[in-house]
Amino acid sequence: MNVLPQYSKDPLKFIVGDSSVIHYVKSLIRQVAPTDVTVLITGESGTGKELVAKGIHDLSNRKSGPLMTLNCGAIPEGIFESEIFGHERGSFTSADQRRKGYFEMADGGTLFLDEIGEMPLSVQVKILRVLESGKFMRVGGSKELSVNVRIIAATNRDLGVEVLKNRFRQDLFYRLKAISINIPPLRERQEDIPLLVEYFGKDYANRNSRQTPFFSAESLDIIRNTLWRGNVRELKNFVESLIALTHEELIEAEHVRQRLAQEKISYNLPVPVNDFASEQHSELTYRTLLEIKRDMSLLKGMVQKLMDVATRSSGSSFSATAEDVPYLPIEPEHRRARVDNGEIMSEFSENHPPSSLEEMEKEQIKRILQEFNGNRRETAEALGIGERTLYRKIRQYKIK
Numbered sequence: 001m002n003v004l005p006q007y008s009k010d011p012l013k014f015i016v017g018d019s020s021v022i023h024y025v026k027s028l029i030r031q032v033a034p035t036d037v038t039v040l041i042t043g044e045s046g047t048g049k050e051l052v053a054k055g056i057h058d059l060s061n062r063k064s065g066p067l068m069t070l071n072c073g074a075i076p077e078g079i080f081e082s083e084i085f086g087h088e089r090g091s092f093t094s095a096d097q098r099r100k101g102y103f104e105m106a107d108g109g110t111l112f113l114d115e116i117g118e119m120p121l122s123v124q125v126k127i128l129r130v131l132e133s134g135k136f137m138r139v140g141g142s143k144e145l146s147v148n149v150r151i152i153a154a155t156n157r158d159l160g161v162e163v164l165k166n167r168f169r170q171d172l173f174y175r176l177k178a179i180s181i182n183i184p185p186l187r188e189r190q191e192d193i194p195l196l197v198e199y200f201g202k203d204y205a206n207r208n209s210r211q212t213p214f215f216s217a218e219s220l221d222i223i224r225n226t227l228w229r230g231n232v233r234e235l236k237n238f239v240e241s242l243i244a245l246t247h248e249e250l251i252e253a254e255h256v257r258q259r260l261a262q263e264k265i266s267y268n269l270p271v272p273v274n275d276f277a278s279e280q281h282s283e284l285t286y287r288t289l290l291e292i293k294r295d296m297s298l299l300k301g302m303v304q305k306l307m308d309v310a311t312r313s314s315g316s317s318f319s320a321t322a323e324d325v326p327y328l329p330i331e332p333e334h335r336r337a338r339v340d341n342g343e344i345m346s347e348f349s350e351n352h353p354p355s356s357l358e359e360m361e362k363e364q365i366k367r368i369l370q371e372f373n374g375n376r377r378e379t380a381e382a383l384g385i386g387e388r389t390l391y392r393k394i395r396q397y398k399i400k
Helices: 020-032 047-056 079-083 121-133 160-162 168-174 189-208 218-223 229-246 253-262 275-314 356-373 378-382 388-396
Strands: 038-045 067-071 110-114 150-155 179-183 336-338 343-348
Touching: 020 047, 020 179, 020 229, 047 067, 047 110, 047 150, 047 179, 079 121, 110 121, 121 275, 160 168, 189 218, 189 229, 218 253, 253 336, 356 378, 356 388
Parallel strands: 038 150, 038 179, 067 110, 110 150
Antiparallel strands: 336 343
16 A cells, blocks of 8 residues: 555545455545545555555545544553644743644544554543544633544554453443454455556656666565565555665566575574464453353352352351262353344353353354344354455354
């Protein structure tokens, strides 16, 4: 992905690629753009989340209005409210005049909240109120202001995990993810790399009045098999520096190898473990363990009640250890799943819990799938993971 050239008329031409995942992303953009629904864009750093936000704005009914971008991770917590809501004169020491915030400046257009996972918790509740009512007050002000702004947010964090760790408000998370668009990392769409190299090469040549370079097949193979940890952003910078330092019209494999060595980038590497997917896996396991903990607490309470009743009926007191209490095949109501024929079935097929984390995860997915009658999108939302992760888990555990 790269900045849209001025001569291009298609707002999505800067999203370069012919892979199925890129076609899917473009399709989602075209579907959600004409609406005012809030969009949450997720993906690793350097995948092009801001360009997706720009595409949504340019295809929306607000395209004639402003597109304001606020990087939530670049603003100190102490002045965050002033930046986003504005302030009145005299509201704090250096406030020598009234100042509009990002919400006011984006009125009638779109406000893109980049890296929203970095937003201070103290501000999140106020952002939620603006999303729900369209109203806010400047810092130090007493007059409520109204704005008509569409919110698009982006993050390279897993907000579901951030909610579990009490670093992000759950209500704001659910409000933001009305529509979610995940941008895949470059390693998951290696077939797009030659197209990106060609695109960046032409764009660099046009901007610098240079002859458009050609890349040999072997040089493209090396670039395609290189692990670009910084994704498209890193690839773009590499292509531009390669062209700038190579005076030949044809860029050969040796030119690429030399430049990779100079930048200490390793190539011809196997595809690494997806850290983002690993976080989602950890989150799902964590959720499963939380449910088990809740069930154990419920069972403990039931056993205590049984012992209390026994004590009252016998008139004597006793204490019981875990070994004294027989196993009770009680199925708590909230751990049941309703199937199509209306019958209630247990989450587990046997009278004992799964013996491993993998089994627990598998049974958790099966239960939620049953609750939503096999609807994978709703199941993924309920689990707080992406649909791609859910599909991978279904294939991994051979869930039917």
